Amino acid sequence: MEKKELDLIEKHRHSHYELGKLMKDHDALEAQIAGMERTKGLSAGDEKELHRLKKVKLEGRDRIEEILKTLK
Numbered sequence: 296m297e298k299k300e301l302d303l304i305e306k307h308r309h310s311h312y313e314l315g316k317l318m319k320d321h322d323a324l325e326a327q328i329a330g331m332e333r334t335k336g337l338s339a340g341d342e343k344e345l346h347r348l349k350k351v352k353l354e355g356r357d358r359i360e361e362i363l364k365t366l367k
Contacts, residue, residue: 300363307366314362317355324352 296304308315331337331345 300360303363303366304359311362311366314359317359317362321352321355321359324348324355328352 304314304318308318328345328348331341331348334341337345
Protein backbone atom coordinates (compact mmCIF):
# COMPACT_ATOMS: atom_id res chain seq x y z
CA MET A 296 0.00 0.00 0.00
CA GLU A 297 1.10 3.53 -0.65
CA LYS A 298 1.91 5.90 2.19
CA LYS A 299 -1.15 8.00 1.34
CA GLU A 300 -3.41 4.94 1.74
CA LEU A 301 -1.68 3.88 4.96
CA ASP A 302 -2.13 7.37 6.40
CA LEU A 303 -5.83 7.30 5.53
CA ILE A 304 -6.21 3.87 7.12
CA GLU A 305 -4.48 5.01 10.32
CA LYS A 306 -6.72 8.05 10.47
CA HIS A 307 -9.93 6.02 10.21
CA ARG A 308 -9.18 2.50 11.47
CA HIS A 309 -10.36 3.22 15.03
CA SER A 310 -13.54 5.10 14.07
CA HIS A 311 -14.54 2.87 11.12
CA TYR A 312 -15.31 -0.56 12.58
CA GLU A 313 -15.17 -2.54 9.34
CA LEU A 314 -11.92 -0.93 8.23
CA GLY A 315 -10.33 -1.62 11.62
CA LYS A 316 -11.43 -5.27 11.54
CA LEU A 317 -10.25 -5.74 7.96
CA MET A 318 -6.83 -4.30 8.79
CA LYS A 319 -6.51 -6.49 11.88
CA ASP A 320 -7.44 -9.54 9.80
CA HIS A 321 -5.07 -8.43 7.01
CA ASP A 322 -2.16 -8.12 9.43
CA ALA A 323 -2.90 -11.56 10.96
CA LEU A 324 -3.15 -13.18 7.52
CA GLU A 325 0.08 -11.51 6.43
CA ALA A 326 1.91 -12.96 9.44
CA GLN A 327 0.41 -16.41 8.93
CA ILE A 328 1.27 -16.41 5.21
CA ALA A 329 4.83 -15.25 5.90
CA GLY A 330 5.30 -18.04 8.42
CA MET A 331 4.07 -20.65 5.98
CA GLU A 332 6.23 -19.27 3.17
CA ARG A 333 9.33 -19.61 5.35
CA THR A 334 8.59 -23.30 5.81
CA LYS A 335 10.36 -25.53 3.33
CA GLY A 336 8.66 -28.57 1.91
CA LEU A 337 5.02 -27.73 2.58
CA SER A 338 2.64 -30.63 2.20
CA ALA A 339 0.00 -30.53 -0.52
CA GLY A 340 -2.57 -29.65 2.15
CA ASP A 341 -0.42 -26.80 3.45
CA GLU A 342 0.08 -25.50 -0.10
CA LYS A 343 -3.68 -25.52 -0.58
CA GLU A 344 -4.18 -23.69 2.73
CA LEU A 345 -1.53 -21.12 1.78
CA HIS A 346 -3.35 -20.48 -1.50
CA ARG A 347 -6.66 -20.10 0.37
CA LEU A 348 -5.15 -17.65 2.86
CA LYS A 349 -3.71 -15.55 0.04
CA LYS A 350 -7.12 -15.44 -1.62
CA VAL A 351 -8.82 -14.36 1.62
CA LYS A 352 -6.16 -11.68 2.13
CA LEU A 353 -6.68 -10.37 -1.41
CA GLU A 354 -10.45 -10.25 -0.94
CA GLY A 355 -9.95 -8.26 2.26
CA ARG A 356 -7.54 -5.92 0.51
CA ASP A 357 -10.11 -5.32 -2.23
CA ARG A 358 -12.72 -4.40 0.39
CA ILE A 359 -10.25 -2.10 2.15
CA GLU A 360 -9.67 -0.27 -1.13
CA GLU A 361 -13.44 0.09 -1.65
CA ILE A 362 -13.75 1.65 1.79
CA LEU A 363 -10.81 3.99 1.19
CA LYS A 364 -12.49 5.31 -1.97
CA THR A 365 -15.45 6.44 0.15
CA LEU A 366 -13.18 8.13 2.71
CA LYS A 367 -11.12 10.22 0.30
